[in-house]
Amino acid sequence: MATTHSQPDLTAAPQPTPPSPRRTGRWIDDWRPEDTGFWEDGGRQVARRNLVWSIFAEHLGFSVWLIWSVSSAFLVAQGFAFTPQQLFFLVALPNLVGSLLRLPYTFAVPVFGGRNWTMISAAMLLVPTVGFAIAVGNPDTPYWAFCLIAATAGFGGGNFASSMANINFFYPAAKKGAALGLNAAGGNLGVSLIQFFLPVVVGGAGVFGLVKASEGGIHLERAGWLYAALAIAATVAAYLWMDNLGTARSKPREQLRVVSEKHTWVMAMLYIGTFGSFIGYSAAMPLLIKLTFWVPEPAPLGTGIYFAYFAFLGALVGSLTRPLGGWLADRHGGARVTLGAFAGMIVFTLGVLVTLLQLTPNPTADPGIAADNQRWFPIFLGFFLLVFASTGIGNGSTYKMIPAIWRSRAVATTTEGTPEQSRALLTSTQQASAALGVIGAVGALGGFLIPLAFSAPWVESPLSATTGAFVVFAGYYVVCAVVVWAVYLRRSATADRV
Template sequence: MATTQSQPDLTAAPQPTTTPAPPAASGRRTGRWIDDWRPEDTDFWEGGGRQVARRNLVWSIFAEHLGFSVWLIWSVSSAFLLAQGFTFTPQQLFFLVALPNLVGSLLRLPYTFAVPAFGGRNWTIASAALLLVPTIGFAVAVGDPSTPYWVFCLIAATAGFGGGNFASSMANINFFYPTAKKGAALGLNAAGGNLGVSLIQFFLPVVVGGAGIFGLVKASGGGIHLERAGWLYAGLAVVATLAAYLFMDNLGTAKSSPREQLKVVTQRHTWVMSVLYIGTFGSFIGYSAAMPLLIKLNFWVPEPAPLGTGIYFAYYAFLGALVGSLTRPFGGWLADRWGGARVTLAAFTGMIVFTLGVLATLLQLTPNPTADPAIAADNQSLFPVFLGFFLLVFASTGIGNGSTYKMIPAIWRAGAVATTEAGTPERSRALLTSTRQASSALGVIGAVGAIGGFLIPLAFSSPWVESPLQATQGAFVVFTGYYVVCAIVVWAVYLRRGRSAVGRVEV
């Protein structure tokens, strides 16, 4: 018989104990389950619920962090492929870093539905184990210079498994926390995952034998060995799988039918928030994936070896993702304090201003042919300005990511409050339904938003534009226009007077 883990009274016993599953519940259940979960009940929360939620949050962050690292492993490794003997064009490399983002965005919806279907703990075990596919595949492919490009594309696509982890992790943690603490909890969960982008870009150059950490680590005399990164992260995937098995829980209250979950796609706010999330998270993940190649193509040439002339991309590629990750929980905290819509509008305003700053710097660059060290040296003087504005863009995306994810559960809760009487059973049922629908919406919105991570590297490659620099400049013009549209949408739907009933409730 299957076993279940129940916790009828967290005030008396904060740590769950394993008991035999009742016959009615044993049909679909395996592993640790908690059936009595009432985070909005203050006594329940303070009497043990907080500790259980925090434990699940910690291990959720670890698994999601690993997923993001695997998702973006191609972002920095692609810049080393030429050094390892592969002959790919800039367009091929940009497509290689974009492909995992496309697959990851498409997987976010089914990954969200997997939480109520299988349990948050159970799905974390499965999704962490799936990371063995892209990591082992990466290690094998990069170790053989005869590996064809289409094989690289196939393996890069499987790295999208790591992108799907974000949606299931966020949906799961959303069920664990009370409304007043969702912004900070979801912000921490997302930031821990987002940091995986920065750390893979920070440590991979060192792990594979390249120079890194601002030059404190010198390049290995034995050359580049990208396969080391694949084997390292395969080992970490095993650790994440075991940690989820040992330390996480499933919530019996986190359940809904696929039909109920898919109702969110018929609601206007799902698509409004998707548009906004393309601007915030899509920008964060797209810029993170493209930044190493942007620096390499515009500010660095490989001569003279080993570090070439100009700005060595591995020294700075991780900074954007680091800044965007660290500011994400700050955005959630600001949204808890001032309202998600206000903070999101401020974030888009910052993105507009700072993207124009990046564009102004790019317009002063000289196209950087890889055979001319003199041009790289000329462009080098503009790099501090480029980097400064770009990091401010990343900071704005991080704040916007945190504030939009605060808005999503608040919008669905506001709808429940607006249509029911306080203190009634209908209000309680509506709030529970709103939590389930908000978790589904997080998956849909996260899936649509992540598509931006695919489109941004493609815009930078733009094979129809002759000059890579002109393609990059044109891309930033388009991005600025999109951020203006997003700012107008936030104001029109959630902040202006005379908006809808849900809009009038603070989000």
């Protein structure tokens, strides 16, 4: 790593007192994280404070983004007569919108400032949360209105891209893997916590049955009002305790240059496999468990596995292993760790597939079939959690690879310690942040495609649609593993090794 003790300020005149001269609106114009003295003399504390509140805001965004993943499984119980295909589409729709918003959200950070955009994006979460509370509380709400409100939940998915782009500017290259991993994990945990707490909050039971269902029935609107209040809290926290970086400013046209880079699209393909799988499986898991292992009759308790006890575990495991992936990538190289993650995803996805092939479809209320399928659930869940763990490690390692690719080019084409290298490193950070947005946007499309693959209206049996989907997913992971080796690890690819 090259350290520069005299990096020029490209956006404003140098201020006399580092590390954080300010202008109106909490702007920092002198920011040199690669300068060891600057970093130790207060820069670390400023970066850490912004990271903490970025995690809080992103965590909330993920929770709102995935609020439909578990609430959709309660809609029928609350009196809405929706088919499995309609429910899977409600689950998938926020992921589509969230993926499309990631690109403009990334570009918003240099335009508005990281702190300012965190405030705006957190306040925008009031739209899907208040809309959710109103819609689920009215049994006459039409399906198209549900679709429209579910689409606005995609605002929370866009938060990830702007948050990651912002934190990328705050940290030196040697610490980006861990910092970005923590930031992403904090957001990813929002998926798990919404799936864990929503059944408890709405009165649908949870915590492995330790919390009983509400005698007054399910009240989904409670979750909407709770997260609306948290959106206000996140807006206020960003206003009080976050900063904008003047050095993070660049024009969208300059940022869009990354779309012509080969590595942008290679990494986007890999990120579909890691993050796309994480968010897609997280969104689909509650309905997947309910449709595969649960029979609602005989009333009132039914037979089989109750999804609300287990739906949050996958996202929890994937979130906790994401910083591990970043930490491993800092020490062993992002490409090596990513290849290992895809190897795990291949093996464990095949384990899930083998388990599903042992099940008998149970479209009728046959307690015997449900009990037989129930015996396979612990094996299914174990393999599925290992898939989630692998996606989390892969998420962390791929996000370490992205800034490393652009930085390695800046270092290779300039002389160490020169002003030219300082400018090249700043430019590489700006381009890497733009690449994070493009790659994150494309990768998140997996969260839309995976629930649709599970619903597969052209396949008569839901279980057949599920097994067929896992065959396709395993094949995609094989292709991704080959790409990682061919582009970043084989000897002839030395220049691209990260």
